[in-house]
Amino acid sequence: MSLDVPVLPDASAAEALRADLSTWTVDAVEAVVGDRAMRALAREQVLPARVASRASSTVEATLTRLFLLGDAVPVRDVDRALPSVGADGAARLGLIELSGGEARGRVDLRPYAATHEDGEAQWWVASDQGEAVTGARLRDDHVLGIGGASLTLAGMTMRAPVGRVLDLGTGCGIQALHASLHSRAVVATDVSRRALAYTRFNQVLNGIADWDLREGSMLEPVAGEEFDLVVSNPPFVITPEGAPQFEYRASGVPGDGIVSTLISSVGAVLAPGGVAQMLGNWEVHGGSSWQEGLEAWLAASASAGRPLDAWVIERDELDAAEYAETWLRDAGVTPERGRAEFEAAYQAYLSDFDARGVSAVGFGMVLLRRPVSGEPTLRRLEQHEGALQEPFGGYLVAALAAHDRIAGMTDDALLATAWTAAADVTRESYGPVLQADPSYLLLRQGAGLGRSVSMDTALAGFVGACDGELTAGQIAHALAALLDVDSGRMVAGLVPAIRELVADGFLE
């Protein structure tokens, strides 16, 4: 049975296509359509880009109309824009269809760029066309292109050089492309044959050395293997029976089962020191907190012999009705398009959530790590709805390094270290105007997660002296004398606070 995906080019056809596309970069698209249309595209609105690109006759405008906007373009313009492959060649590859002197894109193909240590990588990524382009409901086995969640995961992934990477639920292969820049080997899996065909197409189109692509569910295709990095933007959308079931976003497993399974079992395929980074949804039940569910999944991993370091950042929490509305809208199910269908699906969501006592659903980022040896030292489940430092993966690398450093440091070593207050840290004081001493002293971070910490006089005095000259022990003893406090008590009070400030990046 035909998968209805592009035909895999041989190496020379891929090289010819790359040569034809070489000037069609992210910047070139922006130059064709302009800022306003770029912002509209990010909201999945194609009209401003269609209008702008029709006013230009450059090769880049033709490629943008053909592949990104699904516009009909004269075949002679396609021959000019793809001089090596030609319109006939592109049709043979299944990228376009020709009819009556006009060509129309059959797939979404777009340039995509990523910065990395040695510069910028430029790729082209094919996937199924979205609803904004076709105007039609997505097929159930739709292969997702580069979406907001794909970019969030790519941005939060730690890009240190690693050996083996697993991209679980690869879709069009976007995470695998990123991984290929900093790993020795990439294994990409998916339950969808169509997704794997697109991934292979994108690998070959971009002239990337072989990826190991495997069909299968969850960890089954890699059972018994170990990876240094696992990345996954799994099909986490909670989808009851009666609501739209798209393979790319719904796993078929009830509730948040796909995320719980992944969190409690991914440790089995992590090499010592290996990290798993993923996105997920989690249900919040009745009177319990969102952290309780995640703690239970982490406990299940530990019971299965894989205790893990864990850092979870909940980015958003929606009540059951808000969640249903969000994902129905995303599926194109709205009252304007069909009130009966919308209300039936909405009701299915509410009944499903009510039956399981779900009061809210959280969305967030998960980082798990198998300790190199010994017990986990990191367990942080926190909420952060604000903006994140970019690139967030770089922040996570530095934060984990700081955590490891301080976790492995004795109190004596900590006291013998001359710490420096990080450059982005500022001090704030609050209190009544006529009061000489402030009631509250706060340390605030400009970078990272923008954390703030309240301080007593001793801690404020300590941080204020952290200029990298004096050791923590010297400052603590001087403060004890100044504030007329016993030295031992001062040190005992400061050490845990210093540990937290180092782990959170306030002190370096």
Ligand SMILES: C[S@@+](CC[C@H](N)C(=O)[O-])C[C@H]1O[C@@H](n2cnc3c(N)ncnc32)[C@H](O)[C@@H]1O
């Ligand atoms: C949200 S898409 C993510 C695609 C891509 N990795 C990204 O970051 O944009 C989820 C992918 O998981 C795949 N998938 C669905 N169920 C799966 C399962 N049980 N095991 C593995 N992959 C699955 C879907 O086919 C889809 O390609």
